[in-house]
Amino acid sequence: MAVFSPMPGCVAGASCCIVCSFAPPLPTPSVRVSVSVLVVGTVAFDSIETPFGAVDQVLGGSATYIALAARYFTRPVRLVGVVGGDFPEAYVDVLRQDGVDLDGLQVEPAGRTFAWKGRYHYDLNQRDTLATDLNVLESFDPVLPEAYRDSRVVCLGNLDPAIQQRVLDQVERPDLVVCDTMNFWIEHTPDSLRDTLRRVDCLIINDAEARELSGEANLVRAARLIREMGPEILIVKKGEHGALLFANGTVFSAPAYPLEDIHDPTGAGDTFAGGFVGYLARAGSFEADVLRQAVVYGSAMASFCVERFGPERLIGLTRDEVDRRAEAFRELAHIPALAPLV
Amino acid sequence: MAVFSPMPGCVAGASCCIVCSFAPPLPTPSVRVSVSVLVVGTVAFDSIETPFGAVDQVLGGSATYIALAARYFTRPVRLVGVVGGDFPEAYVDVLRQDGVDLDGLQVEPAGRTFAWKGRYHYDLNQRDTLATDLNVLESFDPVLPEAYRDSRVVCLGNLDPAIQQRVLDQVERPDLVVCDTMNFWIEHTPDSLRDTLRRVDCLIINDAEARELSGEANLVRAARLIREMGPEILIVKKGEHGALLFANGTVFSAPAYPLEDIHDPTGAGDTFAGGFVGYLARAGSFEADVLRQAVVYGSAMASFCVERFGPERLIGLTRDEVDRRAEAFRELAHIPALAPLV
Numbered sequence: 029m030a031v032f033s034p035m036p037g038c039v040a041g042a043s044c045c046i047v048c049s050f051a052p053p054l055p056t057p058s059v060r061v062s063v064s065v066l067v068v069g070t071v072a073f074d075s076i077e078t079p080f081g082a083v084d085q086v087l088g089g090s091a092t093y094i095a096l097a098a099r100y101f102t103r104p105v106r107l108v109g110v111v112g113g114d115f116p117e118a119y120v121d122v123l124r125q126d127g128v129d130l131d132g133l134q135v136e137p138a139g140r141t142f143a144w145k146g147r148y149h150y151d152l153n154q155r156d157t158l159a160t161d162l163n164v165l166e167s168f169d170p171v172l173p174e175a176y177r178d179s180r181v182v183c184l185g186n187l188d189p190a191i192q193q194r195v196l197d198q199v200e201r202p203d204l205v206v207c208d209t210m211n212f213w214i215e216h217t218p219d220s221l222r223d224t225l226r227r228v229d230c231l232i233i234n235d236a237e238a239r240e241l242s243g244e245a246n247l248v249r250a251a252r253l254i255r256e257m258g259p260e261i262l263i264v265k266k267g268e269h270g271a272l273l274f275a276n277g278t279v280f281s282a283p284a285y286p287l288e289d290i291h292d293p294t295g296a297g298d299t300f301a302g303g304f305v306g307y308l309a310r311a312g313s314f315e316a317d318v319l320r321q322a323v324v325y326g327s328a329m330a331s332f333c334v335e336r337f338g339p340e341r342l343i344g345l346t347r348d349e350v351d352r353r354a355e356a357f358r359e360l361a362h363i364p365a366l367a368p369l370v
Numbered sequence: 371m372a373v374f375s376p377m378p379g380c381v382a383g384a385s386c387c388i389v390c391s392f393a394p395p396l397p398t399p400s401v402r403v404s405v406s407v408l409v410v411g412t413v414a415f416d417s418i419e420t421p422f423g424a425v426d427q428v429l430g431g432s433a434t435y436i437a438l439a440a441r442y443f444t445r446p447v448r449l450v451g452v453v454g455g456d457f458p459e460a461y462v463d464v465l466r467q468d469g470v471d472l473d474g475l476q477v478e479p480a481g482r483t484f485a486w487k488g489r490y491h492y493d494l495n496q497r498d499t500l501a502t503d504l505n506v507l508e509s510f511d512p513v514l515p516e517a518y519r520d521s522r523v524v525c526l527g528n529l530d531p532a533i534q535q536r537v538l539d540q541v542e543r544p545d546l547v548v549c550d551t552m553n554f555w556i557e558h559t560p561d562s563l564r565d566t567l568r569r570v571d572c573l574i575i576n577d578a579e580a581r582e583l584s585g586e587a588n589l590v591r592a593a594r595l596i597r598e599m600g601p602e603i604l605i606v607k608k609g610e611h612g613a614l615l616f617a618n619g620t621v622f623s624a625p626a627y628p629l630e631d632i633h634d635p636t637g638a639g640d641t642f643a644g645g646f647v648g649y650l651a652r653a654g655s656f657e658a659d660v661l662r663q664a665v666v667y668g669s670a671m672a673s674f675c676v677e678r679f680g681p682e683r684l685i686g687l688t689r690d691e692v693d694r695r696a697e698a699f700r701e702l703a704h705i706p707a708l709a710p711l712v
Contacts, residue, residue: 151587245493269611283623317706347711364659369689
């Protein structure tokens with residue numbers, strides 16, 4: 029199985045890529061770290077083609093990206109997922125380091141890991157799925173370790189809504205349930221998705237999915253309809269156009285970070301979710317201002333993700349880099365006091 | 371020739387629509403009004419179909435929308451354009467009121483007014499042009515009234531770049547030249563457009579046009595290439611996703627106002643330009659903060675424009691409404707102080 033090619037100049041044991049998997053451990057966070065995050069989703073092999081290159085069978089999956097982003101903000105980050113016997117120890121190491129708790133990662137020795145293959149178009153805004161091999165995911169029945177049941181924040185990564193519900197069944201009264209989904213579940217398991225949504229506090233989807241889920245082209249109307257399905261908080265991701273947060277009767281429009289070099293959008297949405305839930309868990313609050321801040325930190329993490337292939341850029345970031353990127357969003361969106369006409 | 375249908379409950383002489391053309395005169399602006407704006411562009415009959423209705427041969431054209439928006443901010447707003455003998459007095463009245471100086475509007479009695487017909491798709495983000503009858507525009511050779519030559523801010527609405535240049539030839543050292551264009555000129559008169567761009571301080575185009583003009587998919591790179599063509603300031607309009615301002619070495623991302631009811635996007639880009647140049651002229655300054663404020667006021671004006679068909683909503687707005695909408699953008703984009711990780 030191919031993994032990441034070493035970066036030019038890579039020295040095994042240095043800190044530059046997944047081949048090495050020796051990213052420097054993150055320093056202990058400076059602020060309170062108490063709220064546990066439970067992440068469920070896919071752990072996958074991704075094969076990705078973009079106009080800027082291609083990688084084969086790199087570490088991927090929604091739970092992977094969410095956990096790798098969330099661990100910058102809080103501990104523990106608990107991962108629930110499944111892989112096959114072909115899943116390499118090096119990838120386990122990447123995930124395990126720095127606060128990702130893998131006690132909930134099931135390994136099916138006789139099975140093969142879920143694999144996805146996709147190709148992005150010229151402008152990176154569209155992609156074609158070339159192959160989806162569910163493999164061990166087909167029979168995945170999540171069983172939470174006893175210690176996971178008290179998790180305070182739950183992030184349901186993109187996955188069969190029925191599996192998302194089975195995870196919720198095993199968690200005792202979490203403070204916040206955040207959910208991601210995608211067009212496949214909207215189209216193929218709409219009733220099951222509705223059942224999940226009734227149990228969700230915050231839904232994160234992209235604009236096309238919001239329109240499809242609501243049957244409404246106008247995003248403001250779509251948001252109202254979706255929030256009537258259950259989630260009090262709705263985040264609509266718009267890729268290179270940023271994100272919208274609908275909560276507390278107001279709308280927040282977050283910009284996207286203007287990058288000159290975007291290599292691979294894979295995982296950006298999951299990384300956003302990871303930064304978002306991580307920030308909320310760290311803050312220990314879900315009030316209006318904190319939600320906006322969390323959207324900005326989620327956007328900042330996503331902006332790092334797309335700079336390299338796969339989750340490579342999420343390995344070995346410093347918290348200072350994350351802070352500086354988040355602060356850049358404030359400058360980017362800053363509207364000076366206006367000189368009114370009246 | 372059909373005009374706007376009266377609004378339900380319309381009483382001739384009231385203030386609700388173009389049929390009446392009796393919008394209440396705007397009160398005299400409260401702040402200094404000294405910087406003159408010169409607008410050149412089309413004055414047209416627009417026939418528009420959207421999923422929400424259709425109108426036939428309503429008042430339209432780039433100069434129309436720019437002038438109707440700019441007049442909320444400064445006086446005089448001077449219009450240079452051409453119409454045929456079929457252009458109704460009622461439309462002249464709509465344009466003339468409240469500070470739009472029509473001394474530069476040429477009337478060709480034997481000719482017919484430029485006419486455009488278009489149909490918007492379901493999500494209003496795409497449109498098909500069904501007919502474009504250039505008519506008097508085909509032989510348009512702008513001759514500026516002597517009094518227009520000292521205009522301080524020039525707004526070149528979407529028009530043949532050669533005509534835009536002939537207008538610039540007749541203006542004495544303006545403080546700021548703002549230019550709009552579209553894909554037709556990028557594709558059909560690229561050399562002439564380049565000549566115009568060399569004489570322009572600020573270019574306003576949409577994201578697809580920015581990519582086409584630069585030959586670069588990434589907007590940040592595209593912006594750099596376009597600014598090398600002449601304009602120090604670049605604004606990239608993204609419709610429902612807001613706008614990006616590239617100036618002074620920084621980027622500003624302005625949101626779009628989240629409207630539940632968008633009836634007709636026609637003229638929104640021109641209205642943005644009108645609000646933008648109007649605010650700059652009123653402020654008498656083009657420094658970084660003022661540019662951001664002007665983008666917000668331009669966005670606010672555009673958000674009104676799309677609420678009704680044609681320029682109807684731009685008639686009879688109050689300045690207080692405009693201020694409140696602009697202030698809503700600040701709330702929409704506000705990022706609270708962040709709690710850093712380090």
